[in-house]
Amino acid sequence: MLKIKRHVSLRRRAANILFTLGAGAAAILVLAPLFAILSYLILKGVGSINWEFLTNTPQPVGEPGGGMGNAIVGSALILGIASLIGVPLGIGAGIYVSEFGRGRYANIVRFTADVLNGVPSIVIGIAAYALVVLHEGHFSALAGGIALGIMMVPTVARTTEEMLLMVPHAVREAALGLGVPQWRSIISVALRTARSGIITGVMLAFARVAGETAPLLFTAFGNQYWNTNPGQPTAALPLQIFTYAISPFDEWHRQAWAGALVLIVLIVLAVAVVRLTARRGSFAQQS
Amino acid sequence: MLTCSLSVLAIVALIVYELVSGSRLSVAKFGFRFFLGSDWDPVSGQFGAFPFIYGTLVSSLVALLLAVPLAVGVAVFITEICPPALRNFTSFTVELLAAIPSVIYGLWAIFVLAPLLRQWVQPALADTLGWTGLFTGPPFGIGMLAAGIILAIMIIPIIASITREVLVAVPRHQREAVLALGATRWEMVRMGVLRNGRAGILGAVILGLGRAMGETMAVTMVIGNTPQIAKSLFAPAYTMASVIANEFTEATGNLYLSALVEIGLGLLLVTVVVNGLARLLIWSITRGTPSRV
Numbered sequence: 225m226l227k228i229k230r231h232v233s234l235r236r237r238a239a240n241i242l243f244t245l246g247a248g249a250a251a252i253l254v255l256a257p258l259f260a261i262l263s264y265l266i267l268k269g270v271g272s273i274n275w276e277f278l279t280n281t282p283q284p285v286g287e288p289g290g291g292m293g294n295a296i297v298g299s300a301l302i303l304g305i306a307s308l309i310g311v312p313l314g315i316g317a318g319i320y321v322s323e324f325g326r327g328r329y330a331n332i333v334r335f336t337a338d339v340l341n342g343v344p345s346i347v348i349g350i351a352a353y354a355l356v357v358l359h360e361g362h363f364s365a366l367a368g369g370i371a372l373g374i375m376m377v378p379t380v381a382r383t384t385e386e387m388l389l390m391v392p393h394a395v396r397e398a399a400l401g402l403g404v405p406q407w408r409s410i411i412s413v414a415l416r417t418a419r420s421g422i423i424t425g426v427m428l429a430f431a432r433v434a435g436e437t438a439p440l441l442f443t444a445f446g447n448q449y450w451n452t453n454p455g456q457p458t459a460a461l462p463l464q465i466f467t468y469a470i471s472p473f474d475e476w477h478r479q480a481w482a483g484a485l486v487l488i489v490l491i492v493l494a495v496a497v498v499r500l501t502a503r504r505g506s507f508a509q510q511s
Numbered sequence: 512m513l514t515c516s517l518s519v520l521a522i523v524a525l526i527v528y529e530l531v532s533g534s535r536l537s538v539a540k541f542g543f544r545f546f547l548g549s550d551w552d553p554v555s556g557q558f559g560a561f562p563f564i565y566g567t568l569v570s571s572l573v574a575l576l577l578a579v580p581l582a583v584g585v586a587v588f589i590t591e592i593c594p595p596a597l598r599n600f601t602s603f604t605v606e607l608l609a610a611i612p613s614v615i616y617g618l619w620a621i622f623v624l625a626p627l628l629r630q631w632v633q634p635a636l637a638d639t640l641g642w643t644g645l646f647t648g649p650p651f652g653i654g655m656l657a658a659g660i661i662l663a664i665m666i667i668p669i670i671a672s673i674t675r676e677v678l679v680a681v682p683r684h685q686r687e688a689v690l691a692l693g694a695t696r697w698e699m700v701r702m703g704v705l706r707n708g709r710a711g712i713l714g715a716v717i718l719g720l721g722r723a724m725g726e727t728m729a730v731t732m733v734i735g736n737t738p739q740i741a742k743s744l745f746a747p748a749y750t751m752a753s754v755i756a757n758e759f760t761e762a763t764g765n766l767y768l769s770a771l772v773e774i775g776l777g778l779l780l781v782t783v784v785v786n787g788l789a790r791l792l793i794w795s796i797t798r799g800t801p802s803r804v
Binding site: 232236237239240242243244246247248249250251253254255257258260261264265268312313314315316317319320321323324325330332333335336337338339340341342343344345346347348350351353354355374377378381431432434435436437438441442445462465466469470477480481484487488491492 | 697
């Protein structure tokens with residue numbers, strides 16, 4: 225590159241240096257908490273993770289061998305229900321908006337999805353409580369799953385739409401030109417081409433709700449024992465971490481750190497899988 | 512497919528309906544005074560939500576004051592300064608910050624941030640800025656300041672990643688035009704980039720505000736949960752989301768429950784307005800392409 229020497233006043237040069245330093249300092253300050261949190265998690269959590277922690281149920285204070293096995297299973301149950309609800313609805317809405325949605329209605333759906341994305345999770349918890357818990361008369365994994373499922377819909381819908389819009393028109397036209405009906409071309413051509421991107425969106429939504437606590441407080445509620453019945457109150461990993469973190473007992477604090485480490489490892493694994501599938505896909509490359 | 516897209520609208524309608532019908536009792540009893548009254552006394556059946564509204568507003572404001580300069584700074588760093596080799600790493604790390612669950616932020620805030628504030632930051636603030644009245648009183652560690660800081664950490668990735676998208680959307684020739692006039696990099700960013708991205712950055716900030724106001728767990732764990740209005744940021748406080756989280760399962764009596772649902776309704780309305788505004792601003796810049804958060 226051609227470098228032209230020119231006279232720049234001291235004040236302007238100083239402002240420029242200050243700006244560069246400032247932006248660099250901002251980047252360091254933003255990244256510092258991440259490393260602080262991750263290192264604390266590993267430092268404080270690793271010591272308490274063992275086979276018993278992963279397989280036992282919680283014990284009263286003072287009794288050894290307490291664990292979060294039931295909470296891990298409970299989280300899996302709730303997240304399974306959430307995915308069953310959130311993924312089909314989200315993908316369906318995304319397909320509609322991108323393939324059939326032209327004009328006003330599609331824009332309203334888009335806008336509503338974005339607004340739903342910003343509704344506080346605790347408010348969604350109240351709605352799920354009113355919808356399910358009040359009618360059934362007791363807390364349940366189903367209610368928790370519905371709350372989290374609702375939260376997945378907007379993320380999945382918007383990513384699906386985004387990914388489908390990236391499928392080139394020529395590909396669709398090629399399918400239509402062969403006499404394939406539109407529904408068939410959407411399923412076998414557009415969806416298949418956009419697959420890895422859509423999976424990315426689903427996993428992102430999944431990772432986001434996996435750590436949600438607030439909507440579970442009064443839907444899944446928590447449970448000291450094993451439960452695999454969706455109609456019963458169920459323990460969840462984030463709930464258990466919360467309960468232990470605000471308790472006054474050191475032993476429980478240690479378990480909270482260990483539970484947090486398990487949770488974050490599961491979520492980071494999910495995000496890493498996302499990155500890998502996204503990179504492997506032919507497009508859907510994101511910045 | 513049409514049904515699925517209708518479900519998005521139906522879900523939002525259902526949420527609003529459930530909250531409105533759930534809060535009917537409290538609305539009928541207290542009317543508009545509910546949001547202005549400052550007595551929160553479940554035992555005698557007095558419910559006023561003002562301390563919670565105050566707590567939500569002030570904690571979000573503190574968070575914005577801390578987060579906006581840092582988030583815009585890191586976005587500018589990524590798009591304009593960062594060497595290309597580091598660019599992916601930095602934006603990936605910022606994204607990772609958004610993936611950490613709220614409850615883990617809270618855990619870290621209780622056991623690391625609060626002691627840090629109590630021992631070092633609060634005494635220092637009281638010594639230097641105590642005269643403002645914002646930093647007085649006993650340093651508990653937990654309180655409004657701790658809540659504001661943890662909220663700031665949590666909303667930085669949201670503001671930063673949208674700001675980054677907005678800055679990337681600023682056309683290259685804008686930058687080149689300003690540089691061609693002999694501007695330094697700072698002048699180029701200020702005149703060619705930030706000024707063009709103004710509306711979008713404002714949208715990102717408002718979106719961050721919406722997130723901060725609805726954030727529940729981390730705040731509940733460090734704000735101290737005391738329904739009071741204090742000038743000092745060291746004092747414990749309470750937010751709308753926290754009071755729902757703490758008291759919903761323990762609420763005895765229909766009126767108590769209804770009052771909590773009404774707080775939820777208030778929270779919903781405020782966040783819907785805030786988010787709607789933010790999305791419109793961002794859409795006007797990025798032409799409706801969905802954002803990643």
